[in-house]
Amino acid sequence: MTLSDRTQQAIDAAVSSNKDRPGALLPILHGIQDQIGYIPPEAIPQIAGELNLSRAEVHGVVTFYHYFRQSPPGRHTLQICQAESCQAMGSEALTEHARKTLGVGFHQTTGDQAFTLEPIYCLGNCACSPAIMVDDEVYGRVTPERLEQILAEVKEAQR
Amino acid sequence: MHIENLVKMANQIGQFFEAEPDKDQAVKDIASHLKRFWDPRMRTAIIAHVEQGGEGLMEIVATAVRSQRELLQPAQK
């Protein structure tokens, strides 16, 4: 399978700008995911070759860290904090609401590819629980109503 | 024995030893190598070839064969 030019460029850029740093693997993986949203399996032999690692080692690292994805996510990612502070402020109900609204469970993507729903364990926004993150934006004191509003805004902005 | 092949082999030996600074020693070493590693029928053939003019042989090898003929000549059985 050949990769798209954009994907290949993202891999090349991430590798070439990081490979000489000590402990380069995570920065490279971040670089790729920042650009294309996931780590394509085809990238692994290339990274391994550049860093003098085995494919197995790179694969082991990619699968260890929950942040790294092995397949492309939806256009937006909704992460709902599941940790204690947010639980104390109703995150369970909020999560349930999100599942219903989006019609998907955790680690799933909506049919229109708009949203991938993910759990997250603390956003450091515990003083404003419950908290969610949509793409790179954190939202605090999110009620079910507010959640719907945010999702609508995000979808609207993208249009 | 196929003489062309023997000439080539002998020349290779010659090329190694000719680099020695002491040329007399080189001649002795070439002969000694032939004596120690070549089967008598190979040596007989190369002596015969030298006696017929030694075509294709390096000078230093021909000299070695000629000057050390006694050494190289297999004992009569």
Place this chain on the structure above:
Amino acid sequence: MSIQVFVPRDSSAISLGANRVAKAITNEAAKRGVTIELVRNGSRGMFWLETLVEVATPKGRIAYGPVNPEDVAGLFDANFLQAGDHALKLGLTVEIPFLKKQERLTFARVGITDPVSLADYIAHDGYRGLKRALGLSGADIVKEVTDSGLRGRGGAAFPTGIKWNTVLNTPADQKYIVCNADEGDSGTYSDRMIMEGDPFVLIEGMTIAGIAVGATQGYIYLRSEYPHALQALNEAIDVAVANNYLGTDILGSGKTFHLEVRRGAGAYVCGEETSLLESLEGKRGIVRFKPPLPAIEGLFGKPTIINNVISLASVPIILDKGGAFYRDYGMGRSRGTLPIQLAGNLKQCGLVEKAFGVTLRELLYDYGGGSATGRPIRAVQVGGPLGAFLPESQFDTPLDYEAFAALWAVLGHGGIVAFDDTVDMAKMARYAMEFCAIESCGKCTPCRIGSTRGVEVVDKIIAGTDHAANIQLLRDLSDTMLNGSLCALGGMTPYPVLSALNHFPEDFGLQKTEQAA
């Protein structure tokens, strides 16, 4: 001269609309032809008041909050730029009781300065610690830290000076300073506030550490969930490098210290120091056994100081004002101040920096204002997801490492999460096991398999299946995890589980009297 208006860039404030408020203020000022200087400061840590907008006046900074974008026009109408009255006006910020009673040493500048302004930092006593350190020997710097009584604020509370001394005395061609900014404990956010609100103090602390022990390279290992902190740190590092506070020949001293931020990738266990080092090395973040200590064989096998953000951020003031100054705060063997984070079901969530010794009850009620729902506070979890739950009967415990240890609880990173009486403690115990299962690195058996079994056993208890036997099994499993695990993740998960079971047996289908531990 234009009027300074402060709107925080802290991500919690942003999560409540600070960016939109800032934009609204800028727009409104332009519309009205008013010249203002909008400063994006850190947060004061009073999150129920965010977005907290401050206006500089000759008498001091006046606070308004919580401000929503819709309120902005009204504020202008009320002439807030001249401290005009408004329903949201809170008066002088420093006089707000929540803030007034605090003892802010580490957080001295947070919420006050522009986080990425070096001039601001220096104007507020920044880099005084480094300048003093540059005139001291490594051993003297370490002595100052040792004298301060500072203990690791990441949770383990190991004396920082001892750690530094080990690195100082381990000869090596290369040493490292690593900042553990993988603030994964739920209910905690002080690291984030420092990094977003006063990144220079962390940079300065790390630079002092580097100079003290002869390390020339530092890494800040930052969790991936903190994009705003990443931004602030990188901005500040660039400024520090540009102004010769980082790099080679720092301030003409001949000393070198380079600093780089590295992002984690969603692994709680990487807050454990050895797995953090593995991760920094580009590997799977599995826990290393100790010894060897990181101070002797750390990053890339070299002697490494690995400290939490707050520990390192406390160093500049210790060097500036002396170890004794810092040590004078606190109680017992817990010296100095602790940035406490109030979270969960409280009216007033926020950052409280206080000397050790303040009680839980003071924090929950005097600062926190009681529960947000108005219902009784039934339990608090202190010290993150691996911390014990404390019942109301223990609320008078002072915040002190030893006092907490005596209760079979931990202070950890100083996070306090409050729950009202609707909480189901069996579910919380289940969650503790579940969290351990999700975050287990998978190396050691008690944690890898035990946490998954733990969830199942609690489920059976909740369902009432073989109830007594499963209660016993949960205790036995907790014992296996506690004594058998390789690191604190598996080893401390029994804290929330057993404390829930012991203090709230009724939630596990037991009579109050059945609890006998």
Place this chain on the structure above:
Amino acid sequence: MACQCGGGGCSTDYGTPARVSEQLVEVEVDGITLTVPAGTSVMRAAAEAGVQIPKLCATDSLEPFGSCRLCLVEIEGRRGYPASCTTLVDKGMKVHTQTPKLAEIRRGVMELYISDHPLDCLTCSANGNCELQDMAGVVGLREVRYGFDGENHLKSEKDTSNPYFSYDPSKCIVCNRCVRACEETQGTFALTIDGRGFESRVSPGQNEAFFDSECVSCGACVQACPTATLMEKTVIAHGQPDHRVVTTCAYCGVGCSFVAEMKGDQVINMVPNKDGQANHGHSCVKGRFAWGYASHPDRVTKPMIRDRISDAWREVSWEEAIQFAAERFKGIQAKYGKDAIGGIVSSRCTNEEDFLVQKLVRAAFGNNNVDTCARVCHSPTGYGLKQTLGESAGTQTFDSVMQADVIMVIGANPTDGHPVFGSQMKRRLREGAKLIVVDPRAIDLVKSPHIRADHHLKLRPGTNVAIANALSHVIVTEGLVDDAFVAERCETQAFIDWKNFVSEPRNSPEALEAATGVPAAEVRAAARLYASADNAAIYYGLGVTEHSQGSTMVMAIANLAMATGNIGRLGVGVNPLRGQNNVQGSCDMGSFPHELPGYRHVSDDVVRGEFEQAWGVTLEKEPGLRIPNMFDAALDGSYKGLYCQGEDIVQSDPNTQHVIAAMEQMECVVVQDLFLNETAKYAHVFLPGASFLEKDGTFTNAERRISRVRKVMEPLGGYGDWEATMMLAKAMGYDMHYDNPSQIMDEIARLVPTFHGVSYDKLDRQGSIQWPCNEEAPDGTPIMHTEQFVRGKGKFFVTQYVPTDEKITPKFPLLLTTGRILAHYNVGAQTRRTSNSAWHPEDILEIHPHDAEERGIKDGDWVGIQSRAGDTVLHAQISTRMQPGVVYTTFHHPFSGANVITTDNSDWATNCPEYKVTAVQVVKVSQPSEWQQRYRQFSDRQDDLMKQREPIKAQ
């Protein structure tokens, strides 16, 4: 040796590797006081005190990991329950390994393990040999209270893609032993853990099938696995073995010690011997798994004869076959003279077999026409090292590499050719040793996971001597010579001659750059690195010897080592990596036509006298024919009969068409082999050979280590090779008699000074012996030339670079070089008859993209390769491992005809063929070459003659 198993499951596993320290620490374990080296783990200390602490993730072949948590102990004065594998002993430490609390924790941990493990012990292939099962017993687990309806891995799919072992994730306990073995022991890093936490599972490559992953099937993971997760398919099929025999691998020159795990006379498994002094418990895909050829249906187990090679074979009794051969040989000698016959022995045979064949030739044939296949691989080593250092052998023990700071690998590919030593070398490189690779091709050592050569001198094939001279030039002219060493240890005048020679401007890296193709700066940097190291070692292979200047290069290497003082201690030296298992031994045993056993020239009257006395015959004092000379003499009509034991000259020797022409001139060819090999197709007598499993004897590996080969089953043909040789000698009129191979070794020990101290008794006691072993060195000699060189003073030789005659021309614009690949061994007769062919079903031509592009060749195309000698057709693989202008192939398959292309150029001193340089043209074609078609016809015809063989008459 108390136990013959030596590691096959009955020796103690100390849990963590031994540590070396001068500092000793006294500790107390369960009341037993003992003293151990500092750095020792509590677990190991306990094991040494006879106290076995329960464990699963720890094993003494791997560094401690600390994951299973079974080995927790209590230490007085310490909090908690530290893991004994990761806790080091401390002075005065008091350890308790058994307390009620520990029992509770261990049982708790075991209960967790078993809650995610199939309860199929009785039907499990590891039943009886499972550490998990053992530990469950040890900790007294009686119930699993979690039940079995929770989350588990019991339904995980089994991976059976590897031909030799299967991977059953449902049985995995995530101890990481396989992952660590792949990293630490093998150095391939093919395994990882996929995911984390409860989901953690061993993953080959990117969670793919083992066969598709980077796995090289060395078996280290299988060996390390404490459960049935990674399990040999033979054990799955046949069950656990009932007895074990320690023997030595019959593949490469590493000479790994193996434990043959047997059930009756059936081999179930071959596992590397942990106590093996060459391999320390490691193995490669060949030794570990590729032994099935020994029972392959192609084995010929009955003697056969025929009058002409166009006749069908006739199965006959041994007596008749021997008689037939002897009469023919005697007839030839009567007609053409006594020098008209000879013998060839194989480096695959035992020392005892080799010794007997040369004795047969010398004493019974009455001439010196005996040679070994070492002729075509390492004969220049024998010559070159004898000349310079005084002994025809490598200077070091393998373990010496662990002290090397700079390793220079010249013309060798250890990870494919000598995998177990390759792994050891890689471990040293990962520890930080520097690496210089001198090779036309980017071998794995140049760049592979965690390995990267500091300098790769990617020279043009055939320019080794030029590179060596350039390196020497830098060392001499930049003042990097170890003057003190040279002054004390070497002949002065020879050194001065050499110094003057290499100093000449024509030998500078700059002057030689055009010839070698290696940038001068790179050569200079490499020379400085080599010469400035505390300990620098050279390892070389057939890429050095198989050249027209093979012997010159060996001498040049010795020069480099002497000039820099890198000889005579650990971590340095000149180390030939021998191709076959017993190359060293076959040379030691006097299998060369000019040398009696122990490398003594046949013209030496004293030595010859000793042998004459011992053997009761008069011996020939003139050297005999070397293998290539035999072919020439055959074509010349003066050589008509050949006894060929265990060697396939038709496939392995260069210029096949020349060899075949010679074979066709022979009047009697006797082949003794396992299979009807290519040579046997030209034979008149076939004698069944014994596989290494059927042999009793010794092999000598590349580090001069003599190890026992023990018979685990009776020879399928009824007789051992040594017995056949004895019978042939007797039939020829020379009676030699031995009751067993031990007596042959006793004779060797009597006659060869460097073997005076060797006996089977001592081998059984010591495990193995590195010769010289005699009065001066009763336990053997791991490192040679420590005080002085064997020849007294080391001698430098002037090594003039003479370009080979094999030059590129417009007609033959590319240089072909050949080598081997991991999965196969030599002519492939053994490995092709195993599942190793799954990795390498055919020989392929590697070609640089640039050369391929120019010729319109795409990956997988058929390409014709034509040289002055002949042409053949192979599939092409485009590879940047090659440099432009150089192509590469292997020679493991007869149909490939790699040697149809190679020429009869050879080393000047030894006639070792120049396999490594052949000028060729490569073109895209659509069908096999004419030669291949002829070969197929001939081969099919011979197969038919074999099938039509007349069975032996009933007795």
